[in-house]
Amino acid sequence: MTDLCLHFAPGACSRVPLIALETIGVPFYTQIMRFMKGEHKSSQFKNLNPSGKIPVLVVNGTPIPQNVAILIWLSKTYPQANLLPESNSSLIQAQVLSALVRFSADLHPLVTRIRMPHFFCDLEGAPQRVVDMATMSMSEQLESIEADLLSQPWMLGDHWSVIDAYLHWVWFRITGAGFDPAPFPAITAHYSRTLEMPAVQRAISRENDAEALLQSEGLMPRF
Ligand SMILES: N[C@@H](CCC(=O)N[C@@H](CS)C(=O)NCC(=O)O)C(=O)O
Known part of the structure; x- marks a missing residue:
């Protein structure tokens, strides 16, 4: 089975691939980005995305940064979900x-x-x-x-x-x-x-859980 991990944060543009993953219905797990700790600037994270931004989807250990790249990969890998229209043209x-x-x-x-x-x-x-x-x-x-x-x-x-x-x-x-x-x-x-x-409700629910966790840690960014 493909191992999928989405690096995301509540409110961030990672909601778009989060909705895509929830639409597909494939099992995946998530990694919350703690911006307030500067995790996005760490060399560990920059190995996944040199731009230091989320989202990143890690597929069997290989990172895909950039929303467009993630969405196209998901669309081609899971065509039954109809994330984007298919055409031979x-x-x-x-x-x-x-x-x-x-x-x-x-x-x-x-x-x-x-x-x-x-x-x-x-x-x-x-x-x-x-x-x-x-x-x-x-x-x-x-x-x-x-x-x-x-x-x-x-x-x-x-x-x-x-x-x-x-x-x-x-x-x-x-x-x-x-x-x-x-x-x-x-x-x-x-x-x-x-x-x-x-699928949108499930994505928002995941974000709400992440937000509650970041709030409890005093690490919810105001952005
Ligand atoms: N071109 C990138 C933009 C990603 C982006 O701007 N992510 C924001 C969150 S919405 C981010 O991680 N910002 C952190 C920063 O710029 O320091 C994409 O489409 O994936």
């Missing part, structure tokens, strides 16, 4: 990859600016400006997603994919930081639909 494959990478390369960095603006500029008053500018860019990005979701239930059409799990996480993080949901009713409804999915 390289053009369609490229379109699906493009939709996924949009989240990791375009939207995700904006989430980071909205949640942790001091990582980008710590001059007095600057973090708020970072938030404001990232919020404007995020709103622009979300306009096209809102338009799509007004005519289809999921990001790629009629069928859920892990791209919907990525949108779920983006929305969770930005609305949790005060982003105004009012102009985006279709995305709000999409988020509600994802919350009803058992």
